Amino acid sequence: xxxxxxxxxxxxxxxxxxxxxxxxxxxxxxxxxxxxxxxxxxxxxxxxxxxxxxxxxxxxxxxxxxxxxxxxxxxxxxxxxxxxxxxxxxxxxxxxxxxxxxxxxxxxxxxxxxxxxxxxxxxxxxxxxxxxxxxxxxxxxxxxxxxxxxxxxxxxxxxxxxxxxxxxxxxxxxxxxxxxxxxxxxxxxxxxxxxxxxxxxxxxxxxxxxxxxxxxxxxxxxxxxxxxxxxxxxxxxxxxxxxxxxxxxxxxxxxxxxxxxxxxxxxxxxxxxxx
Numbered sequence: 064x065x066x067x068x069x070x071x072x073x074x075x076x077x078x079x080x081x082x083x084x085x086x087x088x089x090x091x092x093x094x095x096x097x098x099x100x101x102x103x104x105x106x107x108x109x110x111x112x113x114x115x116x117x118x119x120x121x122x123x124x125x126x127x128x129x130x131x132x133x134x135x136x137x138x139x140x141x142x143x144x145x146x147x148x149x150x151x152x153x154x155x156x157x158x159x160x161x162x163x164x165x166x167x168x169x170x171x172x173x174x175x176x177x178x179x180x181x182x183x184x185x186x187x188x189x190x191x192x193x194x195x196x197x198x199x200x201x202x203x204x205x206x207x208x209x210x211x212x213x214x215x216x217x218x219x220x221x222x223x224x225x226x227x228x229x230x231x232x233x234x235x236x237x238x239x240x241x242x243x244x245x246x247x248x249x250x251x252x253x254x255x256x257x258x259x260x261x262x263x264x265x266x267x268x269x270x271x272x273x274x275x276x277x278x279x280x281x282x283x284x285x286x287x288x289x290x291x292x293x294x295x296x297x298x299x300x301x302x303x304x305x306x307x308x309x310x311x312x313x314x315x316x317x318x319x320x321x322x323x324x325x326x327x328x329x330x331x332x333x334x335x336x337x338x
């Protein structure tokens with residue numbers, strides 16, 4: 064096979080078939096939708112609380128509702144979630160909404176809602192993760208998507224986010240999605256809410272880490288991706304590609320040690336397979 068250098072745009076270099084993805088059947092999943100409300104008016108009052116959330120691989124669902132109204136006053140608390148899993152990863156959606164309407168005779172009211180998904184999984188070797196473009200809405204900090212290993216945070220997203228990839232070593236991890244809000248009012252009407260949409264996948268062991276563009280060969284295209292990372296050196300450099308894929312030995316820098324890993328793969332050209 065020829066190693067002739069062809070120059071394409073970056074999109075063409077990166078626009079290749081995705082690798083196979085690891086199974087999530089063995090993950091431990093916890094889902095919770097919770098809604099609570101309390102109201103006190105001259106026409107009556109009460110307290111409500113409801114929880115929901117159940118399922119088994121590949122689908123988990125949850126909803127909770129704690130709406131109340133007395134006269135022209137009312138409180139609303141609602142939470143929903145949906146999680147679909149497959150061998151290629153997972154897709155999660157959810158919402159929360161709370162409202163207090165202070166009408167005639169209103170004295171005090173409160174409403175809270177929580178939509179939460181935890182997916183705990185363990186990997187026995189380094190893997191590549193991928194998060195698809197998604198969104199979280201609501202007050203800042205009320206909706207957060209995180210991937211954590213113990214006390215270390217691999218990523219945290221809130222708001223609108225573009226797709227990203229990275230590398231994680233062997234270990235235990237938790238993908239967490241938490242969306243919540245609470246209102247307490249003694250005379251003012253108020254409401255807030257939010258939603259989330261998240262796609263996450265975990266790749267199989269990469270038998271060919273020097274294949275930086277994922278086309279199953281290590282050639283000049285991969286070298287063109289390796290060179291700028293080699294020039295930057297430090298994986299912590301903000302201009303380094305997400306996950307520092309050119310750090311082939313995982314020591315936090317892209318240097319001669321990584322080049323020595325790259326060279327034999329470049330000479331071999333065709334990547335080995337997982338089989």
